[in-house]
Amino acid sequence: MKIAVIGTGYVGLVTGTCFSETGNDVTCVDIDLAKVEKLSSGQITIYEPGLEKIFLRNQKEGRLHFTTSLQEAVAAAQIIFLALPTPPGEDGSADLSYILKVAAELGKLIQPSDYKVIIDKSTVPVGTAAKVRAMILSTATQSIDQSFDVVSNPEFLREGVAVEDFMRPDRVVIGTESEKAIKIMNDLYAPFVRQGNPIIFMDEKSAELTKYAANSFLAVKISFMNEIAQLCERLGADVDMVRRGIGSDERIGKRFLFPGIGYGGSCFPKDVQALAKSAQEVNYNFSILDAVMEVNQRQKLHLVPKIASYFNNNLAGKHFALWGLAFKPNTDDIREAPAFEIIRALTAQGATVSAFDPEAMSNSKHVLGDSIQYASSQYEALENADALIIATEWSEFRTPDFEKMSNIIKNKVIFDGRNLFDLEQMNNLGYYYESIGRKTIGSL
Ligand SMILES: NC(=O)c1ccc[n+]([C@@H]2O[C@H](COP(=O)([O-])OP(=O)(O)OC[C@H]3O[C@@H](n4cnc5c(N)ncnc54)[C@H](O)[C@@H]3O)[C@@H](O)[C@H]2O)c1
Structure with missing residues (x-):
């Protein structure tokens, strides 16, 4: 099948790559020229375990393409996924402007003789499929009423295990009542549910709300x-x-x-x-x-008063090691990551921070600039630290070399926001250790 994926971020790139893996011909579209150039030259733009291998394989096989031209991708495709951002608007509601802008373009590109399925993969509020349909019709210059269907197909992948989730979903939810679209969606997803996990068909509003x-x-x-x-x-x-x-x-x-x-x-x-x-x-x-x-x-700020209280409510001049910037392990995604709130609260009180994350350092530098130091390893971050703060549960943080840690860190003090360590072990190692919902080890 010929597929276009509009929006090549975390969801779009995983969606496009995984559909090419089952033999489809996929073109991913993005307005970000630098991103498209990078992907076209065989460089992956996000960190997602297992993605790079299948991305490279399918690109080499000629089944996975990248372009900035919506027109080119849409002309060739029968199936068009919208994997566009839906950030919060000023009042907290989902901002549909990215989706509706592309829908307006689609109205001009869909031909009466050429049936297409437009699929909302973005997370969108109830009623969006109807809005997309209305927008497409409003910009069409020909009679295309019967030439397309808009389907809701929310995505449930989790960053960090996105490829696994996409290739073997617990369920696929599809909102449409069009027989034509149901048949196409069924064929498209059949290779992904061979082990019997359900494709659940429903009306589009219920699908939108399900996500x-x-x-x-x-x-x-x-x-x-x-x-x-x-x-x-x-x-x-x-x-x-x-x-x-x-x-x-x-x-x-x-x-x-x-x-x-x-x-x-x-x-x-x-x-x-x-x-x-x-x-x-x-x-x-x-x-x-x-x-x-x-x-x-x-x-998100639960650790901050604990840290302040340990240092007699005076953090000026204190230096902290921070492990983990990504919002969760196995991703470089830092959007709304708790680590950032902690960093801002500490630096506002005059403290300095040296951070390390296995994958999210580059994204973090774009946001935090030189307001913190960036360590090249979890151990380097500990140099001169008055305490270690753990904000993300990367597996390499779970069993560190405690002897090495103890030799580097200035004070044997840990504030662990992810409960990585065993309380008895912390006690035996002589650390002051505060975690979440467990007793404090050591005394002030
Ligand atoms: N990230 C997740 O784990 C996840 C999981 C399930 C659902 N979702 C939903 O999927 C949607 C996309 O999320 P994401 O994390 O992939 O976003 P993202 O910000 O990583 O990617 C969006 C991409 O769309 C591109 N774009 C913007 N306008 C465009 C246009 N006019 N034409 C072409 N490309 C355009 C951007 O340049 C960007 O590359 C959101 O609605 C989100 O809620 C995300």
């Missing part, structure tokens, strides 16, 4: 555990034990119960906000979501 419901539910789950962790700290309970105690109940499940310093990334924060806004627009107060946003904002 927001999924992300918001997960944000509720993680925020609930963060609140339990807060209680554990105050009551002297251990959140690890509580987590294990409730996770073994199948109705609750083991996953997504790990407390930390809040969720970040390009999806949960904006999607929770957008769903709350959608609810408001239909006069419904989705109060759980308001609580989730409040809890998460508080949680």
